Structures are given as structure tokens and as C-alpha cells.
Amino acid sequence: MTGKRKLGRGVAIVGAGMSNFGMFPDKDSKDVFAEAYSEMLANVDKGIDPADIQAAWIGNFSNDFFVHQAHWGPIIADLAGLAPKAVTRTEGACASSTLAMRDGLMAIASGMYDIVLAGGVEEMSKCTTEEVTEGLALATSPYEGEAGYTFPGVFGALATAYFHKYGAGREDLMNITIKSHSNAPLNPKAQFKQTIADLMQAKKARAEKKGQPVPEWADEKEALWDPSFNPPVAWPMHLYDCCPISDGASCILLVAEELAKNFTDDPIYVVGFGQGSGRGLHACPSLTSFEANKNAAAEAYGTSGLTAKDIQFAEVHDCFSIAEMIHIEDLGFFEEGKAFKAVAEGETRRDGRMPINTSGGLKCKGHPVGATGTAQMFEIWKQLRGEAGERQIPGRDLYIGATQNLGGTGGTCTFTIFERR
Amino acid sequence: MTGKRKLGRGVAIVGAGMSNFGMFPDKDSKDVFAEAYSEMLANVDKGIDPADIQAAWIGNFSNDFFVHQAHWGPIIADLAGLAPKAVTRTEGACASSTLAMRDGLMAIASGMYDIVLAGGVEEMSKCTTEEVTEGLALATSPYEGEAGYTFPGVFGALATAYFHKYGAGREDLMNITIKSHSNAPLNPKAQFKQTIADLMQAKKARAEKKGQPVPEWADEKEALWDPSFNPPVAWPMHLYDCCPISDGASCILLVAEELAKNFTDDPIYVVGFGQGSGRGLHACPSLTSFEANKNAAAEAYGTSGLTAKDIQFAEVHDCFSIAEMIHIEDLGFFEEGKAFKAVAEGETRRDGRMPINTSGGLKCKGHPVGATGTAQMFEIWKQLRGEAGERQIPGRDLYIGATQNLGGTGGTCTFTIFERR
Numbered sequence: 090m091t092g093k094r095k096l097g098r099g100v101a102i103v104g105a106g107m108s109n110f111g112m113f114p115d116k117d118s119k120d121v122f123a124e125a126y127s128e129m130l131a132n133v134d135k136g137i138d139p140a141d142i143q144a145a146w147i148g149n150f151s152n153d154f155f156v157h158q159a160h161w162g163p164i165i166a167d168l169a170g171l172a173p174k175a176v177t178r179t180e181g182a183c184a185s186s187t188l189a190m191r192d193g194l195m196a197i198a199s200g201m202y203d204i205v206l207a208g209g210v211e212e213m214s215k216c217t218t219e220e221v222t223e224g225l226a227l228a229t230s231p232y233e234g235e236a237g238y239t240f241p242g243v244f245g246a247l248a249t250a251y252f253h254k255y256g257a258g259r260e261d262l263m264n265i266t267i268k269s270h271s272n273a274p275l276n277p278k279a280q281f282k283q284t285i286a287d288l289m290q291a292k293k294a295r296a297e298k299k300g301q302p303v304p305e306w307a308d309e310k311e312a313l314w315d316p317s318f319n320p321p322v323a324w325p326m327h328l329y330d331c332c333p334i335s336d337g338a339s340c341i342l343l344v345a346e347e348l349a350k351n352f353t354d355d356p357i358y359v360v361g362f363g364q365g366s367g368r369g370l371h372a373c374p375s376l377t378s379f380e381a382n383k384n385a386a387a388e389a390y391g392t393s394g395l396t397a398k399d400i401q402f403a404e405v406h407d408c409f410s411i412a413e414m415i416h417i418e419d420l421g422f423f424e425e426g427k428a429f430k431a432v433a434e435g436e437t438r439r440d441g442r443m444p445i446n447t448s449g450g451l452k453c454k455g456h457p458v459g460a461t462g463t464a465q466m467f468e469i470w471k472q473l474r475g476e477a478g479e480r481q482i483p484g485r486d487l488y489i490g491a492t493q494n495l496g497g498t499g500g501t502c503t504f505t506i507f508e509r510r
Numbered sequence: 511m512t513g514k515r516k517l518g519r520g521v522a523i524v525g526a527g528m529s530n531f532g533m534f535p536d537k538d539s540k541d542v543f544a545e546a547y548s549e550m551l552a553n554v555d556k557g558i559d560p561a562d563i564q565a566a567w568i569g570n571f572s573n574d575f576f577v578h579q580a581h582w583g584p585i586i587a588d589l590a591g592l593a594p595k596a597v598t599r600t601e602g603a604c605a606s607s608t609l610a611m612r613d614g615l616m617a618i619a620s621g622m623y624d625i626v627l628a629g630g631v632e633e634m635s636k637c638t639t640e641e642v643t644e645g646l647a648l649a650t651s652p653y654e655g656e657a658g659y660t661f662p663g664v665f666g667a668l669a670t671a672y673f674h675k676y677g678a679g680r681e682d683l684m685n686i687t688i689k690s691h692s693n694a695p696l697n698p699k700a701q702f703k704q705t706i707a708d709l710m711q712a713k714k715a716r717a718e719k720k721g722q723p724v725p726e727w728a729d730e731k732e733a734l735w736d737p738s739f740n741p742p743v744a745w746p747m748h749l750y751d752c753c754p755i756s757d758g759a760s761c762i763l764l765v766a767e768e769l770a771k772n773f774t775d776d777p778i779y780v781v782g783f784g785q786g787s788g789r790g791l792h793a794c795p796s797l798t799s800f801e802a803n804k805n806a807a808a809e810a811y812g813t814s815g816l817t818a819k820d821i822q823f824a825e826v827h828d829c830f831s832i833a834e835m836i837h838i839e840d841l842g843f844f845e846e847g848k849a850f851k852a853v854a855e856g857e858t859r860r861d862g863r864m865p866i867n868t869s870g871g872l873k874c875k876g877h878p879v880g881a882t883g884t885a886q887m888f889e890i891w892k893q894l895r896g897e898a899g900e901r902q903i904p905g906r907d908l909y910i911g912a913t914q915n916l917g918g919t920g921g922t923c924t925f926t927i928f929e930r931r
Contacts, residue, residue, distance in 0.1 A: 097518030153574040159648040160603040163921035166787035173805040175785035178601040182581040192613045198620035227580040364596035366587035384594040500584030
């Protein structure tokens, strides 16, 4: 899959929607999907009759486990008024909805359909934290599962390997967390909307109110070093290195390129897409890189004819802070072993050379796992069209963005490139 | 989706493999998938280097529930030596692996890939019967689940409606069961290889051995009316109306039509494919037809330019005997309300006008749910190539066969048409 593949037709996004992300005990998957779908329909500039949608693909990791309901294709078909048309569920752990987008994209490129819906949903907050941890661990490799690994442990191991190989440390991961939390207050749909400074202030206020000693921290990093503020989870992963448990949904409307202008004067074209599989800790060739990322990048750069230098900004899968570090190296945005220095210099901030996770990332925006892939695309759609509001990347003419989505221990990775023309 | 769609490229099957189906307490999903995959590789007449397979799609319903492991894409990638290439899991309940085939097919038709693997796997026998019933019920609609339905009850309701509407009865369903069991001994991979007469004989021998009264039955139907031989499950579904709990795997190799002769002089072309969604008992327009079947049939006949009259034989999804009856009407093989008479007249037997489920069907072959779709295609591949051995449809020049695969209460239905040229 190197070199540019000749697809039957180009494909464009002409609408995108996303529910609020968070813990919603009074809502179920149908409720949050309806929010995302309604917003998507409303976001098609020239309108869309839902009856014109010909098929759909929906990513869901394991509502089987979380809420004891599988077979989401027909449920979404019913909800969205698509029945009796085909709706397929895809599952690639936390990358499930990017797989939905990829299958929908190829269905259009094949000539079978012209207009398809792709999206994702997950409902996690009905479970206890222990149950969610167990459920998510269904996505580890069987060997990791048998060895007792859950994901904070897996990613802790990767972070340790990265630290050892390149001389990085916890402060380098803190830079990622601080940056994500600096974007989050600008995203009205984010689960956490506070900066680290906000959270420090809140902690101090709580202590004062309870008559406890008020902590004194010189800056954000001093707070993040303090285990009373940022307790350990699985060394070197502390609480602020880990994304939350979330409910939510997202979706996009894909159409054949030649039809795009019927729906909007400002479509976003999907110009490169790739996916790969990784073998987990028992057999992966490196602990500081995901082999699945490499295959995804080769396919996506191959289908687009673009290189890493062409990508202006990206949403990448920061389920844990170390994951963001690895991805931005794997995709060629930064050289291997050098991303942590670039991050420290602010290059991935919203006003930096290569903005990463302007949405706040999974860390702050939230991570309803099956919804994350197309929610990343929602952010790219907003940024490329100049509609990201307060979090719009400043002072840049944006035309190429990308999303990277991961499932398991890099068991599934995707990389997708979007262009505004 | 009516009228013939112009696909980018045609697609052919050049290899197919299937594990034995049955209850295998000493094997896991990887073991049975390896059996199917090895056979498929060996079945490619001119050989295939597995390194040439570019991507895969794998159907699995809910090993999440059955064996506490999700995210089967990378597990299969690792097992089949495909990593780091993309492997996607699809889920449409018991139709999961046909969805895998459809997505793989469209990926080739799009121009993205030339050679892809599609298959499915399920591991059910590690659970108790009660657990399997609960697990399968994750595929009912949420409204059916909330109302306490499990699948024998759902299909019992459909059978009751069919009886009421058309004047059919339990004997009509028995004709399907007797026919399936007459094909089963000819399928070496089937879970149950006995005719109903064989099973009656075995029951008598057991009674004799225990010194109990030996039952006297005039024929198969008298035995099937006897609840000591055929106990009720959910009226009018009795034990012999219901498929078993199974483990197993199956897969096929799909290639771009123009490459097919590089792999075999006798490829099987996928000329029509369709899928639909149904709304479950709370909202379906009919209890004697699946709306999802109608959409699937319209798409498959539309993509192929064929009609029901062109189909010479088919594998259809007989999870329960009534399902087979409904499918062969929905797909136009028989008029609505008239299939039961045609079945009684032997038209769906192996030597009849329209042979249905020469494999023994799900009832006898077994139903490891995620594996069933591509296992149906394995049977079509065998029959069309004249390689079905003792169960080969006699005295006919076969060139067009079809598979129908169902998930849930017709929540997902597929219909696929295959041609030998």
C-alpha cells in the first residue's frame, strides 16, 4: 500500500455533529446519538433530506459490556429514520468510528452508494469505574489480558520505555496535559472545561472551605508533581495523564465528491486514509512506536500523495499523555525521540507550529470510546471551515488537517487526512 | 438502491475455508479460525502467498460477552500473519461475517485494495446454555429485550403470525427440519450428522438399554409431535425447530475480478449484494416478512441485474425453522404465503426445484453466529464448483447461487448472489 492508489471516486464531508461529551446518567446511547445526528443534519449548509441517506456505518466498542446491548446497526437505523436501509456496526476498540468512516468512504468510492452516514456512540457512565476498567480491558490483546494488564498499566509500560530510550520524564508528559487543559475551556462540548490553573484554584478553595491547610504550588507542574493533586494510577501514569470515562456520540455525512457542492459550498475532502493492526506487548517490534500507526500512515500518505510536512494540525488519540507523544512521532510530525522537546517548546500548542488536539483532546473533551474517531473529525471540520470559535487556530490559513485514532495497545490505528479546497 | 449500480470493479472469491462446527471445549477462537484460514489458503487452486493479502474484515457477534474478549481485528491480524495491515471487525449479530464480506468487497471495488480476506468466528460453548441465551439476546432490539424476549420467543411469535395468516402449522415447520437433517449426514463439517430417522433409532436404543418403554413412532413427524422426543421451547418452536450452540470459523478470499484467474481457473464471482435493517417487533411493518430482507433483495437484485427466477439454489438463515420459511418468500423464491406448500412438496430438497440449505443449514451444520455468513458462502463455493461431494445438488448445471444471512429479529438481513462463469 505505498504509492498513490487510484480510488473510484473522491469523497467529501458535508456535515458533522457531536453530542456534548460527559457523564450523563439520565441519557442513553439513543439520546446522545440523536443529539449528534440532529446537529449534523442542521450543519449541512444547503440542507439534506434524511431520506436521501442510503446506508450507514456506526462504530461502537462494547455497549455489549457497558449496557448489555449489542447490534447497534438496526437501533441507529430505527432512530435516524433510515430503516430498512443497511447500517453496519464496526468495532476496533477506541478506533471504532474511524473504521465506520473508512468503510463508508470505500462504499462511496466503490460506486455502490453516493450519500452515507458514519458515526459512533458509547455509553460508559452506567458502569462503575471498576467495571469500565474491566470492559475496556476486553480490547487488550489476549496475552496482555491474561497477564493482568489493564490500559493504564500498558501505557505506563510504554511511557517507561520512552523515558528510558530518549531521556524524557514525567515533566514532558505534563506539558501535554497542561496544553490540552489550556484548549479545553474553549470547547463548549468538552467534558472538562478547566485549565490546570483553574483546577489548582478550585482545590485550594475546597481546602480553605474545609479549614484544611491550603496547598501552595509555584506553578502547574509543581501541582502535577503533588500526589494529593495528581495521584498515581500506574507509574508513570498519574491521574492527569489519563482520559476520563464518558458518554457521547458523533457523526459525519459523507458524499461522493461530485455531489458535495449540492450540500455545501465549503465541503471538506477526505484525501488520505489508512489503518493498521498491531500485535500488542507480546510481539510488537517497539515499545516506543505503534506498528499499526506506520501502516496507517503509509496508506494515508499513499492515498493522498501528501507527506507529514503537508499536515498543518491534527487531532490524535491521547487516551494517555504518552500516546500523544508516540503518535506525533509515528506520523512523522516530529522525529522519533524528539517530540518531547518540541512539546516543551510549545510547538503543539494552539499557537504553535503544529497544533495538536485543539479540541482539548480525549483528556479534556472526553472519550466515549466508540464516538471518538468521528468526534476528532468534527474538530477538523470546524477548524478547516474556520468555525471553531474561540479555539480557532489563530493567524493561519488552514487547508489540511488530520486525525489519528487508536484502539487497544495500538492494536488498531488509523490516520485520515482532510483537505479544504 | 434500485436499478443496477455501476461498481468500480467486479469481485471474485478464489478461496474458501471453514472449520468443523460443533462444541469444542478444548479449542478457542484462534484455533478454529486457524483451521478455516489454513483450509482457505490450501483451497486457492494456483496458490496464494499470505503476504499478498492487503487487508481483512472479520465478523464476530459478541465474543465480548461469550469469552470476555473484544477487538478481534488485531488478534486475527496477528494469527494470520497480516499485521501490521488493517483488519476490521464488523458486527451485525448473526449476520456479522456477511457484513465483513460486504465491506471487503466494496473496498476492492473502490480501488483501495486488490486482495482481501473476509471471515468470521464465534466461541459460544464455554458458556452455559442460559448464558448463551442471555448473550444472544443482546442482539434483540432494546424494546424486545426490555419486554423479556429471547430469540425462541421472538421467532415463536413470528411462526404464530405465519400460521394464523396463511393456515400453516407445525407440520410445515417439521418439513423444513426433516429436510435439513436429510442433508446433514452428507456434510462432514456439520455439528449434527444424523437424519431424524437416525435420531429416532438412537432414542429407541437408549430406552431399550435402560429398560424403559421403547417409543413407537410411525414416521418422523409422529416423533416430532412427541414432546419426549421434541420438547417445547417457546410455542410453536420445539427443540428441533432451533439451531444449536456452536463454535467455529469460516473465511473467504476476495480479489479484484481482473486478478481472479491468477489464483484459480474456476473463480466464483460476487455479482449481487444487499443489506437491510429492520425495526424489531415494536415497529416492524409485518410479522410474516422481514423489511430488512426486502431492502437486501432490492439491492442484490439491483446490483446483479438478476431476479429471483435466476437463483438456482441458496443457503438461508434457518436459526429457527420459521425463519427459513419467511426468507424464501421474502427473496421471491416462492410467493408470500405459499412457501409452506412448496416445502411440503419437496421443492426445497436437494433434488427439488429450488434446493435450500444443502449444507444442513444452521439447524444441523451448526451456528457459531459470527462465522455463519461466510460459512454459507463456503457451501455456495463448493456447490457451484461441483466440489460438494455426496451432498452435491444432483443432475443440475449450477451457475448461480445465493446466501441470505440474518441478525436479530431481522434487525440485519443480507442477500448475496454468486455466479460461476
